[in-house]
Amino acid sequence: MVDALISDEAFIKGCAAVGAGLAVGLAGIGAGAGESGIGAAAVGAIAEDRGFLGLGLLFTVIPETIVIFGLVISFILMFAYG
Amino acid sequence: MLKPEKMVKISVVGPKEQLEYASETLYKVNLLHIEDPKEAEYFRIGEPLEKASLISRSLVQLRSYISYLKIDPSRIVPKRKYRSKEIEDKLSKKLEEYQEQIGRKIEENRSIDEKIRGLEDELRIIEPLKVLGIPSRLLKGYKNLRCFVGLVKENPVEELSKITDQFDAVIKEYQKELLVAIFVKAEYGDEFFRTLQGFGYRELPVPDIDDYDVRINEIEREKEELLNRKKQLETEIEEIKVKEAELLLAIEEYLSSELDKSELPLRALVSKYAFVIVGYVPAKQLDEFRSEVERNGKIVVEVIEEEEEDVPPTKLDNPAIVRDYELLTTTYATPKYKELDPSAIMAVFFTIFFGMMLGDMGYGLLITILALYLKTVFRTEGWQKLLNIAIYCGLSSILFGFIYGEFFGPFIIPGIEEPSKIHFLGDALSALYTFNHHHPLFDRVEEFGVKALLFIVLLIGMFKMLWGFALGFYNVYVEHGMKEAIYEKGCWFIGVLGLVMLIFGFSYNLGIFTSPPEEGFGHLLPDNLYMLGSYTVEEGKEVPLPIPGLVDGWQAGVNIFYVLALPLLIVWFVIFLKAEIPKMGIFGIIMAVELLTWFGQIISYARLLAIGLSSVYIAFVINYLSVKIGTPPGMALLPVAIILLLIGHAGNLLLGILDPGLQSLRLHYVEFFTKFFEGGGKEYSPFGRVKKFLED
Numbered sequence: 185m186v187d188a189l190i191s192d193e194a195f196i197k198g199c200a201a202v203g204a205g206l207a208v209g210l211a212g213i214g215a216g217a218g219e220s221g222i223g224a225a226a227v228g229a230i231a232e233d234r235g236f237l238g239l240g241l242l243f244t245v246i247p248e249t250i251v252i253f254g255l256v257i258s259f260i261l262m263f264a265y266g
Numbered sequence: 267m268l269k270p271e272k273m274v275k276i277s278v279v280g281p282k283e284q285l286e287y288a289s290e291t292l293y294k295v296n297l298l299h300i301e302d303p304k305e306a307e308y309f310r311i312g313e314p315l316e317k318a319s320l321i322s323r324s325l326v327q328l329r330s331y332i333s334y335l336k337i338d339p340s341r342i343v344p345k346r347k348y349r350s351k352e353i354e355d356k357l358s359k360k361l362e363e364y365q366e367q368i369g370r371k372i373e374e375n376r377s378i379d380e381k382i383r384g385l386e387d388e389l390r391i392i393e394p395l396k397v398l399g400i401p402s403r404l405l406k407g408y409k410n411l412r413c414f415v416g417l418v419k420e421n422p423v424e425e426l427s428k429i430t431d432q433f434d435a436v437i438k439e440y441q442k443e444l445l446v447a448i449f450v451k452a453e454y455g456d457e458f459f460r461t462l463q464g465f466g467y468r469e470l471p472v473p474d475i476d477d478y479d480v481r482i483n484e485i486e487r488e489k490e491e492l493l494n495r496k497k498q499l500e501t502e503i504e505e506i507k508v509k510e511a512e513l514l515l516a517i518e519e520y521l522s523s524e525l526d527k528s529e530l531p532l533r534a535l536v537s538k539y540a541f542v543i544v545g546y547v548p549a550k551q552l553d554e555f556r557s558e559v560e561r562n563g564k565i566v567v568e569v570i571e572e573e574e575e576d577v578p579p580t581k582l583d584n585p586a587i588v589r590d591y592e593l594l595t596t597t598y599a600t601p602k603y604k605e606l607d608p609s610a611i612m613a614v615f616f617t618i619f620f621g622m623m624l625g626d627m628g629y630g631l632l633i634t635i636l637a638l639y640l641k642t643v644f645r646t647e648g649w650q651k652l653l654n655i656a657i658y659c660g661l662s663s664i665l666f667g668f669i670y671g672e673f674f675g676p677f678i679i680p681g682i683e684e685p686s687k688i689h690f691l692g693d694a695l696s697a698l699y700t701f702n703h704h705h706p707l708f709d710r711v712e713e714f715g716v717k718a719l720l721f722i723v724l725l726i727g728m729f730k731m732l733w734g735f736a737l738g739f740y741n742v743y744v745e746h747g748m749k750e751a752i753y754e755k756g757c758w759f760i761g762v763l764g765l766v767m768l769i770f771g772f773s774y775n776l777g778i779f780t781s782p783p784e785e786g787f788g789h790l791l792p793d794n795l796y797m798l799g800s801y802t803v804e805e806g807k808e809v810p811l812p813i814p815g816l817v818d819g820w821q822a823g824v825n826i827f828y829v830l831a832l833p834l835l836i837v838w839f840v841i842f843l844k845a846e847i848p849k850m851g852i853f854g855i856i857m858a859v860e861l862l863t864w865f866g867q868i869i870s871y872a873r874l875l876a877i878g879l880s881s882v883y884i885a886f887v888i889n890y891l892s893v894k895i896g897t898p899p900g901m902a903l904l905p906v907a908i909i910l911l912l913i914g915h916a917g918n919l920l921l922g923i924l925d926p927g928l929q930s931l932r933l934h935y936v937e938f939f940t941k942f943f944e945g946g947g948k949e950y951s952p953f954g955r956v957k958k959f960l961e962d
């Protein structure tokens with residue numbers, strides 16, 4: 185089926201691109217879910233004490249590492265097959 | 267620079283009657299960090315000097331004025347400084363004057379508020395009665411009748427007529443409720459009341475007023491007069507605020523320092539005839555301190571030998587530029603006295619990381635200019651430090667922007683040949699000589715650039731990871747000795763070094779160190795200076811996974827890095843087992859998984875590349891769109907293009923400040939500090955005060 189429509193190479197490239205997108209997108213959702221709780225707590229803490237702003241912002245970005253991992257994977261995919 | 271300043275533990279001893287003199291002197295030198303005393307057999311904690319209670323009373327009053335006037339000392343830059351003597355002379359007169367001027371006014375203001383509230387309450391009662399339209403004398407004072415005046419939720423007449431039909435009711439609608447006046451024979455009164463309660467009856471007290479309208483007018487007039495007076499008072503108070511703010515704060519400062527001085531005995535030990543104060547002084551300033559304090563010949567300063575359990579306070583000791591970055595360190599924690607102070611490392615790497623991520627001349631320039639401007643607006647110390655950091659970061663962004671060749675976004679994008687299509691200043695930028703032939707020095711939007719930068723940032727990550735463990739080794743060594751240091755940090759240093767060697771071996775097999783960059787990458791340096799080639803594998807050699815054994819013959823994938831990694835990992839594992847097994851038992855082996863955490867943290871440095879790339883592409887999209895709709899044939903949309911350009915870049919700049927700032931901070935806090943920095947030190951706060959509104 186697939187052979188009839190597109191070449192193997194194009195199919196692999198396309199799959200790699202979709203995989204790269206998924207890697208970043210899903211990681212983003214994960215990080216977002218993690219950050220939501222931290223963000224809510226941070227806003228609460230900041231409402232109590234403005235001095236917490238810096239630390240609160242910092243805690244909020246901690247789960248972003250996950251996205252970075254996703255991004256690295258997507259880079260590797262794109263380098264290898266893009 | 268990397269260590270907090272050395273402290274000396276001292277005691278100040280003298281006869282009891284010299285305590286007041288001692289407090290004056292110690293306050294003036296402003297060097298002694300006083301330790302909280304522990305009572306002993308003959309020595310008790312002293313009592314505040316006599317004047318303390320008087321001072322604190324005046325201070326409380328003054329502070330209440332300051333808070334009422336909403337004067338914020340951090341926002342005021344004193345035009346002139348007051349001498350303590352001057353304040354001392356004026357003090358009692360000024361305090362009386364303030365009592366007269368501000369205190370009275372505050373009180374009058376309060377009583378006006380109260381009166382207005384009273385009038386409003388009255389109005390709230392009269393208004394419904396006016397709607398009812400029955401004069402007040404007809405609503406009360408009956409002998410045989412009971413009269414209910416009030417508000418109900420629904421019409422009660424039907425229910426009431428079940429009790430008796432001998433009653434009269436006047437019902438009017440009033441603000442979604444019903445206003446009722448019900449007259450009934452006194453004997454039915456109680457029953458009626460119970461029924462009405464079922465309808466949510468709220469009684470209105472009937473005042474002695476003949477004509478509601480007249481009274482309402484009167485109230486309105488009175489209220490207006492009061493409001494006028496209130497406004498007048500407020501302008502007067504505002505005038506006082508403008509005129510007296512600085513003097514008020516100067517007096518506050520004076521009184522606070524007097525209070526501090528007179529409360530010194532609470533931090534000293536006093537016997538029948540003598541006093542002792544124990545504390546820390548920076549070693550550098552010991553001589554100066556001693557000569558000042560011992561001047562009158564009756565007080566003695568003695569150096570005490572430190573004991574094991576003593577915890578000296580931390581005074582960070584850094585050159586001027588690094589001092590700005592102390593803000594970022596202390597936000598995380600104050601270093602312990604014996605710990606390394608990472609502010610200097612932070613100063614270098616925070617700035618570089620920020621520049622690496624943002625890396626745009628235009629944005630860097632804007633940040634620098636903005637920070638320079640804001641420095642003239644926000645004068646408090648914290649803001650000044652933060653804005654100084656912003657300036658350094660802006661400059662670093664300009665530098666990296668030059669290297670990357672970006673000015674409000676890139677002007678060369680692979681696949682699109684004409685710079686004028688990508689960037690609103692594309693032609694001008696590429697026409698400049700440096701840009702024409704030697705730029706960009708390093709192009710991070712090109713594929714090879716991305717690969718190379720990815721590898722460079724991971725190298726930085728590995729380096730900082732190892733450095734962190736090395737610093738941690740030092741810290742633990744100083745605090746707990748060599749054995750602990752090796753078990754706790756040295757072991758992981760070796761482990762991570764092995765990991766790094768594995769990564770290098772892997773990279774070597776990928777050809778990262780050997781193959782030259784693609785044609786056309788970079789324009790300044792000769793090709794052979796680029797150490798980092800592309801990820802292509804040499805022809806004829808298949809490397810599905812560059813791990814030894816997978817390629818023809820077991821030795822084919824083996825390189826020098828793998829050879830180095832093996833013993834390192836073995837040494838790590840042995841030390842690790844020696845450290846963990848006694849503590850955790852056999853299951854301690856599971857903890858070896860932690861090595862993977864460090865791998866993750868090295869990968870985490872990839873954000874140095876990723877954050878930057880996202881900002882580059884946002885800038886590129888903004889430029890591309892606005893050039894596309896702003897140039898022929900879509901010329902008519904030029905205003906839209908300009909708006910898009912401005913708003914887009916403003917938004918991207920905001921992201922470009924926030925994200926690199928936070929991520930750079932996080933790379934230090936999470937990936938770097940956790941290896942060596944515990945914090946929890948006491949901040950050095952000497953007895954005395956930095957004067958803002960006073961001078962000697």
